[in-house]
Amino acid sequence: MSAYDVVLKARANGRATAQDYINGIFTDFVELHGDRRFADDSAVIAGIARLGDKSVTVIGLEKGSDVKDRAARNFGSAQPEGYRKALRQMKQAEKFGRPVICFVDTSGAYCGIGAEERGQGQAIAENLWTMMTLGVPVISVIIGEGGSGGALALAVADEVWMLENSIYSVISPEGCASILWKDSTKAPDAAECLKLTSRELYRLGVVEKVITEKLGQQQIYDTLSRLFSETITRIDSEGKEKMLEARYERFRKFGSYTETVV
Amino acid sequence: MLRKGIFRRPHIALEGNTKQTKAITPDVPEELCIACPSCGKMMFSTELDENLGVCISCSHHLKLNARKRIILIADEGSFIEHDTDMTSVNHLDFPGYDKKLKSAKADSGEKEAVITGICSIGGINTAIFIMDPYFMMGSMGSVVGEKITRLFEFATINNLHVIGYCVSGGARMQEGIISLMQMAKVSGAVKLHSDKGLLYVTVLTDPTTGGVTASFAMQGDIIIAEPGALVGFAGPRVIEQTIRRKLPEGFQRAEFLLKAGFVDDIVERRRQKEYLRLLLSLHERNGENDVSL
Numbered sequence A: 001m002s003a004y005d006v007v008l009k010a011r012a013n014g015r016a017t018a019q020d021y022i023n024g025i026f027t028d029f030v031e032l033h034g035d036r037r038f039a040d041d042s043a044v045i046a047g048i049a050r051l052g053d054k055s056v057t058v059i060g061l062e063k064g065s066d067v068k069d070r071a072a073r074n075f076g077s078a079q080p081e082g083y084r085k086a087l088r089q090m091k092q093a094e095k096f097g098r099p100v101i102c103f104v105d106t107s108g109a110y111c112g113i114g115a116e117e118r119g120q121g122q123a124i125a126e127n128l129w130t131m132m133t134l135g136v137p138v139i140s141v142i143i144g145e146g147g148s149g150g151a152l153a154l155a156v157a158d159e160v161w162m163l164e165n166s167i168y169s170v171i172s173p174e175g176c177a178s179i180l181w182k183d184s185t186k187a188p189d190a191a192e193c194l195k196l197t198s199r200e201l202y203r204l205g206v207v208e209k210v211i212t213e214k215l216g217q218q219q220i221y222d223t224l225s226r227l228f229s230e231t232i233t234r235i236d237s238e239g240k241e242k243m244l245e246a247r248y249e250r251f252r253k254f255g256s257y258t259e260t261v262v
Numbered sequence B: 001m002l003r004k005g006i007f008r009r010p011h012i013a014l015e016g017n018t019k020q021t022k023a024i025t026p027d028v029p030e031e032l033c034i035a036c037p038s039c040g041k042m043m044f045s046t047e048l049d050e051n052l053g054v055c056i057s058c059s060h061h062l063k064l065n066a067r068k069r070i071i072l073i074a075d076e077g078s079f080i081e082h083d084t085d086m087t088s089v090n091h092l093d094f095p096g097y098d099k100k101l102k103s104a105k106a107d108s109g110e111k112e113a114v115i116t117g118i119c120s121i122g123g124i125n126t127a128i129f130i131m132d133p134y135f136m137m138g139s140m141g142s143v144v145g146e147k148i149t150r151l152f153e154f155a156t157i158n159n160l161h162v163i164g165y166c167v168s169g170g171a172r173m174q175e176g177i178i179s180l181m182q183m184a185k186v187s188g189a190v191k192l193h194s195d196k197g198l199l200y201v202t203v204l205t206d207p208t209t210g211g212v213t214a215s216f217a218m219q220g221d222i223i224i225a226e227p228g229a230l231v232g233f234a235g236p237r238v239i240e241q242t243i244r245r246k247l248p249e250g251f252q253r254a255e256f257l258l259k260a261g262f263v264d265d266i267v268e269r270r271r272q273k274e275y276l277r278l279l280l281s282l283h284e285r286n287g288e289n290d291v292s293l
């Protein structure tokens, strides 16, 4: 399967969305709306739920179920309000000692006049900054598309996992192809170059786990449920200081460069 | 609060491994003629340089390379550069990246898109990073991320405030996901610096977009912009293509950002040194500054 085949799978209509994962994994989900600043952005769903017998905060970038729902949710492209809603829920999670679980599925942050006027960049920047020292465990799972900064804004976590046929990239293959070769139809070539598949990203150390999709969807939910519980228990047992230190180092390590004088 | 043990030994000792930069005089013919991109006024390069790269007719703030900014901001001879020899590697074997790096080095005279170090401004010591618009449009890859992260770690250990001049086309796609990770990496270092009660001032210059806007450019305690600077997450052309209409005049410019509440003020280039000195002096911490220049 080529990298672009994976891109198409990650984007396919009918692929399970954040809401499906929430329904499949948790019980007693209480959705909480709004950023208390401007609006409620339905590209982000957020709330409290139970994982087994433990309360957790759940946040997801939601693409929507049918045509109408998808349009209403801007196909999972969040406005600044969406990121601020997520941030509000994360801060509450910290206050009440709840772990945070994020589901990432977006082609990227919303691109438009209003989003810029209301500080799209600032909203994402604040999430990255805050999540880096959020005092509760954070796990992010990329379930479909992980599009650039709009995805990273929910993926500064202790562990980041990916579904086998999901992607995570700094730019869309189409965008990359049109900049590089002035030809967006060369997206399949760009997809290869960008190393955006779960296999490549695991190799680069960008994700800790890849969840196989050879299982049925119910088995994926069961697997994730078990892995969430195990991972949260392990992180909790190590203590907050160690958790934050490990989170810092998790991102600190990325980068390749040389310092030898040639 | 700074957690113990989070930092490895500082990457840069204060002595050794750093070098004093010479006052750089760009190696170009004396009298080059340059047109103002805003009003079209033709100016001699010497004339423009004398006016700090600001158009003598319409006050448009032209792009300025990082070395010239150091000369404008830092006390003479005070700048000590860090990580002078760090360069990018094409770790994904991305097509054309090696060639791009080579020409960026030639165009800018720099090894990467940011220079970092310590200096004094009006006698007050500070850490400083300055991005360079002539190196791949200031795009952020591993080296930009690593140098700025190290600077914040250094500043945190040594109780220094940080001043950051931003100019960037965003994350560097030739480094794939690793360039996206730099946004998180730098944000972590900025956060620990902030948690120690230290000041971070960002100066947004034309243009600052993409992953830099969505991370350290917008994380300053105080954010100022140069007049007319374009600052946004999505670039104007991308937005126009998406919404299929022209953007309003002045959209995403510094004046627009000030009105929208996203910058603290707009500060002309000729006032910046004094402005930054004042901010630093208002945040002076008695006896806590461990660095002597």
Ligand SMILES: [Zn+2]
Binding pocket: B036, B037, B038, B039, B040, B041, B055, B056, B057, B058, B059, B060
């Ligand atoms: Zn002019």
